[in-house]
Amino acid sequence: MGFTSKVHEYQILSAIEFTENEIGSVTDVDANDGDSGSKDVGITFSLASGGDNDLFAIDNSTGVLTFVSSPDYEVPTDANTDNYYEITVIATDSDGSTNKNITIAVTDANDAPQITSSATTDFAENGTYCFRCTINR
Numbered sequence: 001m002g003f004t005s006k007v008h009e010y011q012i013l014s015a016i017e018f019t020e021n022e023i024g025s026v027t028d029v030d031a032n033d034g035d036s037g038s039k040d041v042g043i044t045f046s047l048a049s050g051g052d053n054d055l056f057a058i059d060n061s062t063g064v065l066t067f068v069s070s071p072d073y074e075v076p077t078d079a080n081t082d083n084y085y086e087i088t089v090i091a092t093d094s095d096g097s098t099n100k101n102i103t104i105a106v107t108d109a110n111d112a113p114q115i116t117s118s119a120t121t122d123f124a125e126n127g128t129y130c131f132r133c134t135i136n137r
């Protein structure tokens with residue numbers, strides 16, 4: 001089944017940068033169906049399902065796109081773990097829908113160091129003690 005192109009003037013950058021660890025709006029997708037003149041009026045936004053799409057949420061009336069949980073540059077969760085999250089936004093009005101592929105590039109931030117050693121350790125009395133403390137940056 002094809003789709004009709006009744007939603008016009010789909011306005012969005014095709015590649016968006018987003019800094020890791022942040023929450024909030026990735027972008028505000030705008031669409032105009034040409035019927036009423038104002039952006040987003042009469043449009044319902046949604047995401048395709050599967051793949052990287054499942055890591056995002058979109059407000060169905062405003063088109064504001066967010067990560068479900070804030071991304072970690074060092075631990076990418078996109079399908080091929082390259083920190084480029086590829087999604088498909090769908091704008092629908094009463095006449096049909098149109099799709100737009102969007103790539104979100106997660107960029108590196110300087111994380112606070114994390115101590116990854118275990119929080120507790122055993123120590124036998126009269127023993128020689130060695131404790132390795134590992135710090136990841």
Ligand SMILES: [Ca+2]
Pocket residue numbers: 028029030031040062063064
């Ligand atoms: Ca919008």
Ligand SMILES: [Ca+2]
Pocket residue numbers: 020072073074075111
């Ligand atoms: Ca990180």
Ligand SMILES: [Ca+2]
Pocket residue numbers: 078079080081082083084085086
């Ligand atoms: Ca990717």
Ligand SMILES: [Ca+2]
Pocket residue numbers: 020073074108109110111
């Ligand atoms: Ca980092």
